[in-house]
Amino acid sequence: MRRSIAALGLGLAAILSQPLSARAETVLDFPTYQLEESFGPWWRALVEAYGQENPGVRIKLTNAPSNDHHRMLTTRFAAGNPPDIVHMTARFVWGYADEGVLEPLDRWMDKTDIKRSWVPSQASLSVAGSTYGLVMLNYGWGLVYNEPMLRQAGVAVPTTEPELFEAARKLTRDRDADGRTDQFGMALNTSSSSWGFMTFMHFHNGRDRDIVEGRKLDDVAEITRTLARIQEYVKAGVTPTGLDNNPMRQLFWQGNAAMYIDGSWAPGYAKRAADSVRDGWRIAPLPFPNLAGGPSNALAMPKDISAERKELVWKFIQMAASPEWQRRYALVTGNPPGRVGSVDAEARAKWPFLALFEASASRPSRSHLPIGFENEYNRFSSIFTEGMTAMVAGRLTPDAAARQIATGLKREIKGLE
Amino acid sequence: MASLPARSEALPRRRPRLGRQARTRLLLTALMLPAILCTAVLVAWPIAKLVQISFYELRLAELMRPITKPWTLANYTAATGHPGFVPSLAATAVFVFAGTAAALAIGLATALLLDLKLAGSTLFQALVVSPWSVAPAIASLIWMFLLNDQFGLVNYLLLAAGLVSAPVPFLTSPDVAIWAVTFATAWKAYPFFTIMMLAALQSIPHSQYEAAMMDGAGRIRRFTAITLPGLRGFLRVTVFLGLLSQFRNVESVLVMTGGGPARSTETLAVRVYTETFQYLSPGRGAALGVLTLVVAVATTLAFLWATRKRADI
Known part of the structure; x- marks a missing residue:
C-alpha cells in the first residue's frame, strides 16, 4: 500500500513538474x-x-x-x-x-x-x-539572361530599354519550325498579381517617373506611355501574356526564354535549372536609368x-x-x-x-510605392493590374486602360488627386 | 382498513411519470444539445459578428473590442456602388450555376456507368471518386499547370491533335478564364454527386425496371419514367449542397487566377477575401460577406421552393 502511494506521488510529481518547467x-x-x-x-x-x-x-x-x-x-x-x-x-x-x-x-x-x-x-x-519595421531586404534588380542564347543570336547584353526590346525581338524564335514560338526573348510578368504591377513600375520608374508625386497621380498620358510600351512587348510576341512569377521563372530556367527581370534572390533558382541553362545564366544591371526601389x-x-x-x-x-x-x-x-x-x-x-x-539596392532610385498612399498599396496594385491585364488581353487600348486605372484609383483612394 | 389512510400519508408523493414519447424527446434534445451549442458558437455567433462589423467602419485592431463608433451604411454603399460589384455577381452566377450543373452532369453520368456494374467497376469506382480525395488547393494547382498556355498538357494535346492552331489562353483571357476555373471546380466536386446519385440509383427497386420492360418500355423511357423520378429527392439535396459549396469556394479561384485577368473571375467570395485580407477593409469585406450570404440563401431557398413545387406536381 505504501509503495503504491509512493509510486502515485512520484507519478504526480513528474506530471506536475512538466508544466512548471514549461511555464518557466x-x-x-x-x-x-x-x-x-x-x-x-x-x-x-x-x-x-x-x-x-x-x-x-x-x-x-x-x-x-x-x-x-x-x-x-x-x-x-x-x-x-x-x-x-x-x-x-x-x-x-x-x-x-x-x-x-x-x-x-x-x-x-x-x-x-x-x-x-x-x-x-x-x-x-x-x-x-x-x-x-526593420527592412530586411531592399529590392535590388537585375536582368537575368541566357548567355549562350544571346551569343548564338549575336545580341549584346542590353544597356538601355530600347536595346532590351530589340534584343527580345531577335531572341524570340521558333526553334522547331512548327509555326509556334518556343523561345521567348523576354518573360514579363503581366498577371493580375502584385508582381504584374511591379512590371509596370519597372518600366514606369525606368522612365524616371514616380506613380504618385505630392499626392497627385501621374498624368494619364504618362501612364498610357508606359502601358503602351509593355503592350509593344506583348504585341511583338516576345513574351507570353498573363505570366505570373512562377511560370515566368520556369520559362527562363527551363531554357524557353532568353531574359527576365528578377530580384537578388534569382541565383537561388539556378539549382533547379535545366542542364542547358545551369552553366549559361548570367545577370546584368537592369537596363533602365532608374530602378523600382523600395x-x-x-x-x-x-x-x-x-x-x-x-x-x-x-x-x-x-x-x-x-x-x-x-x-x-x-x-x-x-x-x-x-x-x-x-x-x-x-x-x-x-x-x-x-x-x-x-549596387542596385543601395543606388538612389525611384520608388515602386505610391508615395503617401503606401497603406493602400494592395488596392493600388489591384486596380492597376485590372487595367493592365485587360489591355494585355486585348480588351482595352493602353489609353483606355490608363483612363480606367486613373478613374478607379481616384474613386477608391481617398485624397489621391 | 383503518390503517390505510395513515399508510398513504407516509408514502412520498410520486411525480407523474413521463410518457415514453416525452422521454425519447427529452433524450433526443439532450443528445442534440452539443450540436446546437456548437452551431451557436461556430456558426451563429460569427454570422452575427459579421453582420455587426458590416455596419461599422472599424480598423483591424478594433474588431474584437467594444464598439464606440456610430453605425453606418457606408460599407454597403461602397460595396454595392463599386463598378466591380455587378460583374462579380455575374461571375458568381456562372461559377455557381455552371459549376454545379457540370458537376451534376458528370456525377450523374459516372453514377449511371457505375450502376451498370461492368467488369472492372471497382477500379473505375476508385478512379471516379479520386478527385474527391485531392485537397482543393492542390486540385487547383494541378489544373493551373494543366491549363497553362505555355507548358500545359491540355494545350499540348489540343495542338498535337490539330484542334487549335495556337495555345488557348485558358487562364489569361478574360473571356475564357471564368469557364476554365468553373470546370476545374466541377472536376473537384463531381465525385460527391456520383456517390449520392449511385446511392439513389441503388435504392430504386429493380422490380420497377422489370415491370417497365415487360410493358415494352425502352431505355430512355425507363430513364425518364423510373430513374429520374427515383433520383428527384436525392438530386434536390445534392444540388442544394453543391450550390452552397460552390458559393463559398474561394481557394480554387485564388490559386488559379487570383480573381483576374481583368477581374473576370472575381466572384463575390473572392471580393470578400480581397477586401478583407488584401485591402485590410474588414467593414467592406463584412458587408460583401453579408451580401454573399443573402444571395446564397436566397438562391438555395428559391431552388428548394421551385423543386418542391415540381415534386408536388
Whole structure:
C-alpha cells in the first residue's frame, strides 16, 4: 500500500513538474514565409543563436507560403492574438500600421545606429513620424539572361530599354519550325498579381517617373506611355501574356526564354535549372536609368503583446540587425542585407552577382510605392493590374486602360488627386 | 382498513411519470444539445459578428473590442456602388450555376456507368471518386499547370491533335478564364454527386425496371419514367449542397487566377477575401460577406421552393 502511494506521488510529481518547467520557458511565436527559400538557413541559425543567448526563451519558428502567411497575420491581428515576431512583405507594413496593430519601434531603434546605417528605404517604413519595421531586404534588380542564347543570336547584353526590346525581338524564335514560338526573348510578368504591377513600375520608374508625386497621380498620358510600351512587348510576341512569377521563372530556367527581370534572390533558382541553362545564366544591371526601389520585407512588433515580450522581441530584431548577422545574411542567402556595407569579400566570392544587386539596392532610385498612399498599396496594385491585364488581353487600348486605372484609383483612394 | 389512510400519508408523493414519447424527446434534445451549442458558437455567433462589423467602419485592431463608433451604411454603399460589384455577381452566377450543373452532369453520368456494374467497376469506382480525395488547393494547382498556355498538357494535346492552331489562353483571357476555373471546380466536386446519385440509383427497386420492360418500355423511357423520378429527392439535396459549396469556394479561384485577368473571375467570395485580407477593409469585406450570404440563401431557398413545387406536381 505504501509503495503504491509512493509510486502515485512520484507519478504526480513528474506530471506536475512538466508544466512548471514549461511555464518557466517563454516561447516567442515567429511565423515566416521564407523558411523554404534561400533565406531559410539564415533564419534558423539566427533563431538558434538567439535561444543560446537568451536561456529560458525559445522562438517557435514556423513556415507558411506567402499568401497564407499574410492571411494568417491579418486574422491573428483581427483576433487580438498576433505572433510575437512579425515578419512580412513590406507592402503590408503601412496597412497594418494604419490599422493600429503594430508597435512603433523608435524608442528602441533611436538608441542604435540602425537609422544611420540602413538602406535608404528604411526611412519609408514610417507612418506619421513613427517607424514600424526593420527592412530586411531592399529590392535590388537585375536582368537575368541566357548567355549562350544571346551569343548564338549575336545580341549584346542590353544597356538601355530600347536595346532590351530589340534584343527580345531577335531572341524570340521558333526553334522547331512548327509555326509556334518556343523561345521567348523576354518573360514579363503581366498577371493580375502584385508582381504584374511591379512590371509596370519597372518600366514606369525606368522612365524616371514616380506613380504618385505630392499626392497627385501621374498624368494619364504618362501612364498610357508606359502601358503602351509593355503592350509593344506583348504585341511583338516576345513574351507570353498573363505570366505570373512562377511560370515566368520556369520559362527562363527551363531554357524557353532568353531574359527576365528578377530580384537578388534569382541565383537561388539556378539549382533547379535545366542542364542547358545551369552553366549559361548570367545577370546584368537592369537596363533602365532608374530602378523600382523600395523595401522587400521587414521585421516588426505587434502592439497587443506584453511589455516584457516586446523587450524580448526587440532583442531579436536588434540581433538580426547586428553587423555580424547582417554579414552572415549576405553570405548565407546571397542577398544584400539592409545594413549598408555588410557584404564582404567572402560573400562576393561565393555569390558572383551579389555586388551587382548590392549596387542596385543601395543606388538612389525611384520608388515602386505610391508615395503617401503606401497603406493602400494592395488596392493600388489591384486596380492597376485590372487595367493592365485587360489591355494585355486585348480588351482595352493602353489609353483606355490608363483612363480606367486613373478613374478607379481616384474613386477608391481617398485624397489621391 | 383503518390503517390505510395513515399508510398513504407516509408514502412520498410520486411525480407523474413521463410518457415514453416525452422521454425519447427529452433524450433526443439532450443528445442534440452539443450540436446546437456548437452551431451557436461556430456558426451563429460569427454570422452575427459579421453582420455587426458590416455596419461599422472599424480598423483591424478594433474588431474584437467594444464598439464606440456610430453605425453606418457606408460599407454597403461602397460595396454595392463599386463598378466591380455587378460583374462579380455575374461571375458568381456562372461559377455557381455552371459549376454545379457540370458537376451534376458528370456525377450523374459516372453514377449511371457505375450502376451498370461492368467488369472492372471497382477500379473505375476508385478512379471516379479520386478527385474527391485531392485537397482543393492542390486540385487547383494541378489544373493551373494543366491549363497553362505555355507548358500545359491540355494545350499540348489540343495542338498535337490539330484542334487549335495556337495555345488557348485558358487562364489569361478574360473571356475564357471564368469557364476554365468553373470546370476545374466541377472536376473537384463531381465525385460527391456520383456517390449520392449511385446511392439513389441503388435504392430504386429493380422490380420497377422489370415491370417497365415487360410493358415494352425502352431505355430512355425507363430513364425518364423510373430513374429520374427515383433520383428527384436525392438530386434536390445534392444540388442544394453543391450550390452552397460552390458559393463559398474561394481557394480554387485564388490559386488559379487570383480573381483576374481583368477581374473576370472575381466572384463575390473572392471580393470578400480581397477586401478583407488584401485591402485590410474588414467593414467592406463584412458587408460583401453579408451580401454573399443573402444571395446564397436566397438562391438555395428559391431552388428548394421551385423543386418542391415540381415534386408536388
